[in-house]
Amino acid sequence: MKYDYDVIILGSGPAGFSCAMQSSKFGKKVLVVEANENHLGGAWINSGTVPSKALRETARIIQRFQNQFPEEAKEKPYSKYLMGDLLSYKDQILQSKNEKVQNDLQKNEVDTYRGYGTLIDKNTIEVKNWNGDVKQFTTKFVLLATGTSTIPPNGFNVDNNIVLDYNSILSLTHIPRRLVILGSGINAIEYATTFSSLGTRVTILSDSDEFLPFLDNDIAEELAVCLKKSAIEIVKSANNISVSVNDLRGSVEVMHQISNDKEKGRKYVLETEHVLYLGPKKPNSTKLGLEKIGVKLDKDGFIKTNATFQTSVENIFAAGDVAGFPRLASASFSQGRIASCKMFSSDPHSMPEQIPFAIYSIPEISNIGLTQKEATEKGYNVAVGRAYYKNITQGDVSNQQTGLLKIVFDQDSLKILGIHIIGERASDLIHLGQSVMNLGGDIRYFVDHVMNYPAYSEAYRIAAFNGINFVHKAGVKYKKILK
Numbered sequence: 001m002k003y004d005y006d007v008i009i010l011g012s013g014p015a016g017f018s019c020a021m022q023s024s025k026f027g028k029k030v031l032v033v034e035a036n037e038n039h040l041g042g043a044w045i046n047s048g049t050v051p052s053k054a055l056r057e058t059a060r061i062i063q064r065f066q067n068q069f070p071e072e073a074k075e076k077p078y079s080k081y082l083m084g085d086l087l088s089y090k091d092q093i094l095q096s097k098n099e100k101v102q103n104d105l106q107k108n109e110v111d112t113y114r115g116y117g118t119l120i121d122k123n124t125i126e127v128k129n130w131n132g133d134v135k136q137f138t139t140k141f142v143l144l145a146t147g148t149s150t151i152p153p154n155g156f157n158v159d160n161n162i163v164l165d166y167n168s169i170l171s172l173t174h175i176p177r178r179l180v181i182l183g184s185g186i187n188a189i190e191y192a193t194t195f196s197s198l199g200t201r202v203t204i205l206s207d208s209d210e211f212l213p214f215l216d217n218d219i220a221e222e223l224a225v226c227l228k229k230s231a232i233e234i235v236k237s238a239n240n241i242s243v244s245v246n247d248l249r250g251s252v253e254v255m256h257q258i259s260n261d262k263e264k265g266r267k268y269v270l271e272t273e274h275v276l277y278l279g280p281k282k283p284n285s286t287k288l289g290l291e292k293i294g295v296k297l298d299k300d301g302f303i304k305t306n307a308t309f310q311t312s313v314e315n316i317f318a319a320g321d322v323a324g325f326p327r328l329a330s331a332s333f334s335q336g337r338i339a340s341c342k343m344f345s346s347d348p349h350s351m352p353e354q355i356p357f358a359i360y361s362i363p364e365i366s367n368i369g370l371t372q373k374e375a376t377e378k379g380y381n382v383a384v385g386r387a388y389y390k391n392i393t394q395g396d397v398s399n400q401q402t403g404l405l406k407i408v409f410d411q412d413s414l415k416i417l418g419i420h421i422i423g424e425r426a427s428d429l430i431h432l433g434q435s436v437m438n439l440g441g442d443i444r445y446f447v448d449h450v451m452n453y454p455a456y457s458e459a460y461r462i463a464a465f466n467g468i469n470f471v472h473k474a475g476v477k478y479k480k481i482l483k
């Protein structure tokens with residue numbers, strides 16, 4: 001049967017984009033359908049990854065400048081800098097990224113069509129655009145890369161004026177003096193440290209009783225020290241949250257309770273200028289017409305796939321956030337590509353066992369592999385090596401004394417089991433460890449090879465020596481370790 005396209009992709013975020021690019025390289029006819037009237041690129045470019053990082057970068061530069069020149073720190077950033085100026089940097093980046101995505105698709109002869117796509121049957125997509133026009137296209141394969149949407153809060157509304165969300169925080173007109181963030185995850189800590197670096201007093205109200213529980217203990221401790229220094233407060237187990245404006249005091253009040261509070265039912269009030277709601281997200285899977293075709297969802301509505309992102313219907317694939325964990329742009333790029341390889345190549349690929357994670361807080365955090373606790377629980381003879389940024393020359397040169405790189409390894413084989421970093425450049429640094437780990441190297445790599453100096457990578461060398469000392473103290477002869 002002849003189809004209009006080899007693959008139709010719903011959604012132009014990282015999963016859809018990478019599938020489109022890879023499929024075009026295979027010489028296939030590709031259509032990307034995007035529901036957003038104004039932008040391609042999804043949350044990746046327009047409301048998530050890139051804009052939040054652009055704002056963070058500006059805050060980081062201001063913080064570094066103030067650390068370097070204490071005279072500059074006498075005035076709080078909110079009375080010195082205009083939010084408009086900070087955001088204009090982000091706007092330039094977004095415009096250029098949007099143009100790049102558009103150009104890349106055009107250069108690779110990928111067709112795009114604007115409108116909301118649904119499946120009529122397993123080979124037919126119907127797209128309704130904003131004028132109400134409806135068009136149908138046929139295709140051999142489908143990739144569902146429709147991402148997620150925020151679940152609206154209970155007990156208050158996001159008015160995009162006082163209570164902001166992922167989108168409206170990026171159009172704020174001034175740097176707030178006080179901000180309450182409602183959220184328990186990575187985005188909460190990223191925005192908290194970004195605004196704190198701009199002088200804002202930040203409180204995070206988290207509904208969970210654990211904050212970032214997946215972090216290695218040492219990293220969590222370092223983070224706690226940083227948060228204390230920045231006076232960022234985290235209130236755990238917060239619930240029954242409501243928001244109201246106190247006209248008399250000219251402030252916003254965030255009422256909440258704390259589960260497991262000794263004083264049962266006690267109400268707490270936080271005064272603030274703005275509230276940032278970073279609530280949980282749900283997959284955009286329910287209005288695509290999947291049930292009638294037999295595409296299976298899990299209990300939370302995420303599309304079920306196999307290792308090559310194929311759904312329960314053979315020619316329909318799903319990748320990116322709509323397919324569930326880990327819900328990152330980094331992983332979505334790989335997933336979209338892997339789906340395309342399965343569709344069009346006899347040599348399909350799958351996701352690597354270990355993928356790195358990054359939290360773009362200030363300072364940033366990144367990790368791959370097992371934490372010390374997980375490695376111990378798995379029965380390894382665990383050893384660790386640590387390097388503190390205050391002992392790295394680049395830390396001195398760059399005035400970055402806060403940070404830690406920790407290598408978790410197997411004492412018997414010296415093979416790396418996990419790497420955990422908090423500090424400047426953590427998200428880049430992790431990849432050196434990732435490569436050594438994935439290529440089967442062990443901690444001796446970092447002592448046997450010459451590395452640039454000064455550079456943050458020196459942390460690997462120091463951590464490796466520290467780890468070797470650990471093994472030596474445990475009774476293994478030095479000569480034997482280095483052999």
Ligand SMILES: Cc1cc2nc3c(=O)[nH]c(=O)nc-3n(C[C@H](O)[C@H](O)[C@H](O)COP(=O)(O)OP(=O)(O)OC[C@H]3O[C@@H](n4cnc5c(N)ncnc54)[C@H](O)[C@@H]3O)c2cc1C
Pocket residue numbers: 010011012013014015016033034035036040041042043044045047048049050052053115116117118145146147148166187284288319320321322327328329330331332360
């Ligand atoms: C504040 C924030 C910061 C983040 N920071 C990072 C980070 O630093 N690193 C990282 O790796 N990840 C980060 N993420 C996560 C990252 O943005 C997402 O994992 C990624 O964008 C998911 O990509 P995707 O392709 O699945 O979908 P999305 O990027 O969500 O794109 C989905 C697209 O599908 C379109 N669509 C939906 N339904 C239809 C339909 N029926 N027809 C046609 N089009 C449709 C939508 O309009 C949208 O454009 C962040 C997210 C947020 C919110």
